[in-house]
Amino acid sequence: MCADAVLPETPLLEPLLKELRPKLHRYCARMSGSAIDGEDIVQEALLKAVQAQSKVGGVKNPQAWLFRIAHNAALDFLRGRSRIEVTSDPEALESIPDNHTPEKQWAAMSSLHTLMGLPTVQRSAVILMDVLGLSLHEISEILEASLPATKSALHRGRTQLQELAAAGEQAAAPVLAQSERARLEHYIEKFNAREFESLREMLCEDVQLELVNHTRMKGAHEVGTYFGNYARTENWRCIPGMVDGQPAILVLDPRQSPEPVTYFVLLSWASERVQDIRDFRYARYVMESAEVTRV
Numbered sequence: 001m002c003a004d005a006v007l008p009e010t011p012l013l014e015p016l017l018k019e020l021r022p023k024l025h026r027y028c029a030r031m032s033g034s035a036i037d038g039e040d041i042v043q044e045a046l047l048k049a050v051q052a053q054s055k056v057g058g059v060k061n062p063q064a065w066l067f068r069i070a071h072n073a074a075l076d077f078l079r080g081r082s083r084i085e086v087t088s089d090p091e092a093l094e095s096i097p098d099n100h101t102p103e104k105q106w107a108a109m110s111s112l113h114t115l116m117g118l119p120t121v122q123r124s125a126v127i128l129m130d131v132l133g134l135s136l137h138e139i140s141e142i143l144e145a146s147l148p149a150t151k152s153a154l155h156r157g158r159t160q161l162q163e164l165a166a167a168g169e170q171a172a173a174p175v176l177a178q179s180e181r182a183r184l185e186h187y188i189e190k191f192n193a194r195e196f197e198s199l200r201e202m203l204c205e206d207v208q209l210e211l212v213n214h215t216r217m218k219g220a221h222e223v224g225t226y227f228g229n230y231a232r233t234e235n236w237r238c239i240p241g242m243v244d245g246q247p248a249i250l251v252l253d254p255r256q257s258p259e260p261v262t263y264f265v266l267l268s269w270a271s272e273r274v275q276d277i278r279d280f281r282y283a284r285y286v287m288e289s290a291e292v293t294r295v
Contacts, residue, residue: 013053016062017046021213022285023132024070029289030127031074033116034244036266039212039286041077045070064141067134071124071142078120110161112244112291117164121145122157129154174242176295183269184240184247191238191249196227204273214282223277238265242293250294251281261292 021042028045029038049069059065115123124143128134134142140150176184190198200220209217209226217223230236234254241250243264252259263284268276280286 013050017049017066020063020066021046022288024066025283025285026131026289027067027127028070028074029286030112030115030131031071031120031123032077033112035112035286035288035290036244036246037077038289039280039283041073042070044077045073048073061138061141064134064138067128067138068142068144075120110165112289114161114164118157118160121153122160125150125153126157126161130158174245174293176240176242176247180247181240181295183272184249184267187267187274188238188240188249191230194231196231199227199274200224202272202274204270204275207274207276209277209279212278212280212283212286226277226279236262239294241295243290245291248292250292261287261294263287264290264292 024042024045025035025038027038028041029035032038032041045066049066052069115127118126121143125139128139128142129136136147136150136154139154140147143150143153145153187199187202190196190202203220203223205220206218207220207223209223211217211226217226237252237254237259238249239252241248241261241264243250243266246266249265249267250261251263251265253262263280263286265280266276266278267274
């Protein structure tokens with residue numbers, strides 16, 4: 001996108017958001033340490049962008065504007081979950097001489113867990129430059145910092161990321177509890193057998209469904225139609241697994257060998273009934289950042 005492009009009027013904003021959504025998710029997932037949380041942040045950021053667009057009028061650099069909204073939404077998320085101390089103190093961006101030689105870019109190779117070891121400002125600068133390829137000027141605009149301060153944050157973040165990678169710190173392997181495994185396996189057995197009427201009987205009356213980046217449904221009658229879409233397609237097979245440490249249904253593509261995980265579905269339960277379904281079939285960009293474990 002050209003730096004001097006101007007944000008379009010609201011009717012044309014939707015195509016722009018659709019185009020940038022995968023990049024916004026890559027950023028938010030790495031800022032939050034979770035592909036799932038990253039999608040929540042993206043949704044919040046896009047809602048704020050739509051609400052703000054009518055007030056701000058023309059925006060010279062739409063990409064930087066949207067990333068700044070996503071950046072602030074990510075910081076709000078981190079503050080709300082008390083996961084990390086988040087600061088906007090200008091001293092956190094204190095400038096240092098930019099006299100280092102180009103360093104190997106570690107961000108694209110690093111796990112979400114490793115990136116979470118960086119302070120938020122440094123993490124943001126490294127992700128925006130080394131994962132998403134934004135310019136220093138765009139990053140300084142997003143961070144609302146001076147160019148020297150942005151260079152400083154990038155240099156410090158790259159250096160610390162290399163140290164974290166060299167230390168080889170790894171997150172503990174996720175463990176699927178036996179009770180959760182039993183519920184997932186029962187649901188998956190019915191799903192793979194296309195016994196959708198049995199699955200409809202497992203729904204709470206007030207069940208909610210989110211087909212991420214597509215539509216929402218509520219109530220057992222409306223959500224029951226969701227299974228009909230799967231009945232009409234052949235490009236899936238489900239197994240139990242974990243995504244970012246959460247129990248999940250992993251959806252494989254049986255047309256390929258070996259079968260890749262193409263997306264996932266999250267369930268929440270009320271007793272032994274399904275309370276919420278979150279299906280990422282239409283948001284497969286999330287898989288680029290998700291940490292997936294077959295169990």
